[in-house]
Amino acid sequence: MRLSNMRKIALWLTIGMLLAGCGQQTDKGSFNIDVHLSNAPLGQVFLEELTLKEVKVADTTSLKDASGRFALSGTVPEQGLYRIRFGNSKYILLALGADDIKIEGDYNNLDKITIRGSEASVALQQLLNEANEKGQALTLEMRAIDSLQGANTPDSILQAKVQRLQQQEADLQQSFISHAEKTPYPANAVFALSMVNDPTKLIEQKQVINSIAQRFPDNSLVSSLSARISEMEQQAGAGSGDEANMTAVKVGDTAPDFTLPDPSGKMVKLSSFRGKYVLVDFWASWCKPCRMENPNVVKAYQQYKDKNFTILGVSLDKKKEAWVQAIQADGLTWNHVSDLKFWDSAVVPLYGINAIPTNFLLDPQGKIIAANLRGNALEQKLQEVVK
Secondary structure, X not given: OOOXXXXXXXXXXXXXXXXXXXXXXOOOEEEEEEEXXXXXXXXXXXXXXXXXXXXXXXXXXXXXXXXXXXXXEEEEOOOEEEEEEEOOOOEEEEEEOOOEEEEEEEHHHHHHOEEEOOHHHHHHHHHHHHHHHHHHHHHHHHHHHHHHHHOOOOHHHHHHHHHHHHHHHHHHHHHHHHHHHHOOOHHHHHHHHHOOOOHHHHHOOHHHHHHHHHHOOOOHHHHHHHHHHHHHHHXXXXXXXXXXXXXXXXXXXXXXXXXXXXXXXXXXXXXXXXXXXXXXXXXXXXXXXXXXXXXXXXXXXXXXXXXXXXXEEEEOOOOHHHHHHHHHHOOOOOEEEOOOOHHHOOHHHHHOOOOOOEEEEXXXXXXXXXXXXXXXXXXXXXXXXXX
């Protein structure tokens, strides 16, 4: 028995989130962020707002102080989810309002940083750290089951282990829903719901969603979440789309831009492929369903590579050697990028990836015209659009 699509305990990190006023915190106004991170690399630092459809740069600075001190400032029209991103795509998540925030810690251990001046950000970091810890434990358990399958372990033993794992995952999902119901911060409520990796379970949470919307009636991004879940419900009712691969971006959206290194270390930007049809293919060397799908992708590429079509492979690998070996072994002769951060990759929150393989077909203007094209579906779609 195999768990489907190597599902990750993360979904839609890029959904915009807002914070409710709590204590002395206010929704809008000016903010200041003072940061002191030992071992932080010199270079550009970006403060980016994560919204439903795009990433917006709110402020930038150049880190020139070897001690790792820098500051960011500006104004916010309302509280939302932001990230401080460094040049190598490592980042710190913040629930940012009109706050004076101080951040201290070690750049090499960002999950242990100290945040002061934003109760919502502190709570958000705690929620994220707890989710990552539990998610990693489940991933290790899943891999152990995969190893047992490869060793021809009796089905009776496998079945018991799989059932235990499924119950642990169900308990984790329920904990996210419970957190969303209880937290005083709308940002954290939406973020907690974004951790639920089963769209069907999200659709079932109408009472919770309505309760959050009633508690924060002026929160535009809570409203966006409600609208998105309603859309998911309509899609599920119509029988369209792959529920296991619902993401934060959808057909009709402009694909969020990103820049990641290729195997040689050269930085590659998605928007540099404008003018061509591009398949953005999220995969990994360790993902068996991805590897099984690769022959179909290779076939389509060979047929259409000379007809204004290309592919950008985006890997969620951790080890460069395994990534490069899989590219060579599967004959994937197109462009590839990865920050080698597994499910902590910068593209996971940007696109809201919750399972792989996942892909998006972009038109020459960068608009998503199809998603999750597998088997013959990719060739059929290319035959339709590529002339």
